[in-house]
Amino acid sequence: MSDFKGLTEAVIKGDIQTAVAETQTALDAGANLQDILDKGLIAAMDQVGEKFSTGQMFVPQMLRSAKTMQECMKLIKPLFQEDELATKGKVVIGTVRQDLHDIGKNLVAMMMEGAGFAITDLGVDVSPKDFTQKAQEVGADIVAMSALLSTTMPAMRETIEALQEAGIRDKVKVMIGGAPVTENFASEIKADSYAPDAGSAVIAAKKLLSIS
Amino acid sequence: MPMRLPPYRPLSPEDVRKIDQTSRRILERVGIRILEQSHLNILKAAGAIIDQSDQKVRFEAAWLDEILARAPSQFILYSRDGKNDVHLGKGKVYFANGGRVFRILDMGTGGYRLTMLRDVAHTATLVHCLDNISLYIIACQAHDLQPQHYHLNDFYHALNHTTKHVMGGCDSREGAEQMWELSVFIAGEEEELREKPFVSVITNPISPLTIDGNTLDILSFCCSKSIPVTCAPAPISGATAPATLAGTLCQMHAEALAGVAICQVFSPGAKVLYGAVPTTMDLRHMEYTMSSVEMAIMNGAAVQLAMIYDFPIYASGGVTEAKRPDIQSGCEKTFSNLMVAMNGADLIHLAAGMLDSGNSISYEQYVIDNEIIGMINRILSGISVNEGTLGFGVIEKVGPGGNYVMEDHTIEYMKEEFFYPDLSVRCNFDIWEERGRPSMLSRANDLVDEILDDGREGLLDTDLILEIKKKFPGIQNL
Numbered sequence A: 001m002s003d004f005k006g007l008t009e010a011v012i013k014g015d016i017q018t019a020v021a022e023t024q025t026a027l028d029a030g031a032n033l034q035d036i037l038d039k040g041l042i043a044a045m046d047q048v049g050e051k052f053s054t055g056q057m058f059v060p061q062m063l064r065s066a067k068t069m070q071e072c073m074k075l076i077k078p079l080f081q082e083d084e085l086a087t088k089g090k091v092v093i094g095t096v097r098q099d100l101h102d103i104g105k106n107l108v109a110m111m112m113e114g115a116g117f118a119i120t121d122l123g124v125d126v127s128p129k130d131f132t133q134k135a136q137e138v139g140a141d142i143v144a145m146s147a148l149l150s151t152t153m154p155a156m157r158e159t160i161e162a163l164q165e166a167g168i169r170d171k172v173k174v175m176i177g178g179a180p181v182t183e184n185f186a187s188e189i190k191a192d193s194y195a196p197d198a199g200s201a202v203i204a205a206k207k208l209l210s211i212s
Numbered sequence B: 001m002p003m004r005l006p007p008y009r010p011l012s013p014e015d016v017r018k019i020d021q022t023s024r025r026i027l028e029r030v031g032i033r034i035l036e037q038s039h040l041n042i043l044k045a046a047g048a049i050i051d052q053s054d055q056k057v058r059f060e061a062a063w064l065d066e067i068l069a070r071a072p073s074q075f076i077l078y079s080r081d082g083k084n085d086v087h088l089g090k091g092k093v094y095f096a097n098g099g100r101v102f103r104i105l106d107m108g109t110g111g112y113r114l115t116m117l118r119d120v121a122h123t124a125t126l127v128h129c130l131d132n133i134s135l136y137i138i139a140c141q142a143h144d145l146q147p148q149h150y151h152l153n154d155f156y157h158a159l160n161h162t163t164k165h166v167m168g169g170c171d172s173r174e175g176a177e178q179m180w181e182l183s184v185f186i187a188g189e190e191e192e193l194r195e196k197p198f199v200s201v202i203t204n205p206i207s208p209l210t211i212d213g214n215t216l217d218i219l220s221f222c223c224s225k226s227i228p229v230t231c232a233p234a235p236i237s238g239a240t241a242p243a244t245l246a247g248t249l250c251q252m253h254a255e256a257l258a259g260v261a262i263c264q265v266f267s268p269g270a271k272v273l274y275g276a277v278p279t280t281m282d283l284r285h286m287e288y289t290m291s292s293v294e295m296a297i298m299n300g301a302a303v304q305l306a307m308i309y310d311f312p313i314y315a316s317g318g319v320t321e322a323k324r325p326d327i328q329s330g331c332e333k334t335f336s337n338l339m340v341a342m343n344g345a346d347l348i349h350l351a352a353g354m355l356d357s358g359n360s361i362s363y364e365q366y367v368i369d370n371e372i373i374g375m376i377n378r379i380l381s382g383i384s385v386n387e388g389t390l391g392f393g394v395i396e397k398v399g400p401g402g403n404y405v406m407e408d409h410t411i412e413y414m415k416e417e418f419f420y421p422d423l424s425v426r427c428n429f430d431i432w433e434e435r436g437r438p439s440m441l442s443r444a445n446d447l448v449d450e451i452l453d454d455g456r457e458g459l460l461d462t463d464l465i466l467e468i469k470k471k472f473p474g475i476q477n478l
């Protein structure tokens, strides 16, 4: 079977059920794994990216497509060798201490997940200690923090200090964002990266880990 | 001038009924998540159904009605001098500025900067002097204040710069206590403040369907002291609420009713405003859109929903995504303020000063919005039709071919019939050139300078100020 039309269409539509069934059919028919991935799933996501950038698709549709791809990946992943299919990077994300705003943070997490990062979402009101512990526990590549209150921004600095104290600051990259956060503030507290919205957060994260 | 019949209703009576029923079903079946055991216990003792496993409170219909029946349908947000009392529930529309931004567009420098304590004082002075803004909401974060005496300071400087009613958010119960102690001291007696509260407090649930323990601590404290409150849901269509206007309204109405009900459990008869801050997301790129035209429609509809229960409403209007006072800010602000006003909202907050999706303010925007609201008030007062205004007598007198310029009739009616703007440019072209080509914005800038240069420092009595400072050493000078 060399035609993945049904699969690509289902991914573009964000139709999880059909896409997973199509993947299973392809596997059962003995299709090449790399082909399912490249000509089926990735080809679909390329089209999604194209449609999104020309305004034919909106963010919820794009996220649904990414989610659909991930569900299909669950079937394919176990069949690949461990190192053939590494995830893009491990990200621990949360909204900082005393801040309960999570809409922007959730969007960033969804977009990054859609782009292939492994996300651990700690939710809101996350203390420096919790960020640090989780980062250690999962071996995070990136710690991503969100703050929507100018008064909770100092907690970002404290979290970076906590990472330092735990001796893992040089192992993780720190990304920050949220409406009151600025590029200047990021360099002031020595964060590695700032991004103004979810789309650019993905690009920035890839850049931090030197992946394309 | 009295308001006439509201001419625009986004929902039919049947729509209103369907939304209300759905909201009640949400409250009964889905419930509200409350993240604090002590409050769940209080609600349980009062008769609510508690799902202990997932920390949810559910409101059975008969019980909900019994609790909601305790809420007042009218009350007054008092000014300190009695000149600007806000009579809620009397069919009159009042406007307030918007609160708690972190950034200001500084026309002096043309750039943005963080807001400071002096901006609290200056915006309070602006509201004090602007006739169409009826009460002051603490406008911004004072970044030069330490957290421990935060609300002591922002309320003090607000109260010292306006005699209008002062509303504000409080970060914690301790913050609300500081604000209350200060207010009692200014009132003279606790009873006095209880009788005529000149301060009130804003809180919000977390959409969808969640209320934080800290928020409930603040509400329960304020209700126990008879300080008016609102617990105003801010659902975002397409993000924290369904991507349909009706669905967002169902969820918002459920959250708003829960807020009112919980306050009535805390203190029967508590002065609470039904709150509404429904907004939207631009789903093309997930840009938060506070000032979409759908926001205007939903806030208008929210007024209809509050009216079924006869609750005074704290609705929203006057927001914009524009980063400067410009064409976009002008039309976005006008749409929502007008639409919500035409639906007869008791109080429209965010109505003045806001820019940049609720993140920023500018002083100039305060005076511009004051003028927009002036025009809206003129629209609300409608066309007065009576023997005198029909003017048969003067029409007969002037007859065909004459003019009305010097007639008694003109002089009698000219002041009350027309709205006279301060900022709109109405002069002819040559005069406009002569005057250096003014615009609404340049004139707003001049008016701001005039108001703030006038040295209106310290409205509180000097002796009282000294006593306050002795009693509350945490107060900082400007």
Ligand code: B12
Pocket: A098, A099, A100, A101, A102, A103, A104, A105, A107, A108, A144, A145, A146, A147, A148, A149, A150, A151, A175, A176, A177, A178, A179, A180, A194, A195, A196, A197, A198, A199, A201, B099, B100, B101, B102, B141, B168, B169, B170, B171, B202, B203, B204, B205, B206, B207, B233, B234, B240, B286, B287, B288, B356, B357, B358, B359
């Ligand atoms: C919705 C909202 C709420 C909701 C939150 C619901 C929720 N589940 O998050 C509720 C009503 C609960 C709320 C509560 C409060 N809020 Co509020 N809130 C907002 C509002 C209107 C929108 C925020 C939002 O969701 N935007 C939409 C998302 C998509 O955008 P975003 O968060 O900016 O995220 C984008 C980027 O910033 C970036 N990004 C975000 N995070 C990250 C992280 C990384 C790593 C990266 C790279 C990028 C990134 O990407 C995102 C997607 O593009 C803002 C005003 C505004 N326009 O921002 C006020 C605002 C932030 N709130 C404010 C305030 C004051 C409060 C309260 C204190 C109010 C009160 N009761 O007094 C409480 C505080 C509660 C607490 N302890 O946190 C102020 C803050 C002022 C300040 N000092 O900074 C604001 C500016 C509004 C105002 N003028 O009052 N709020």
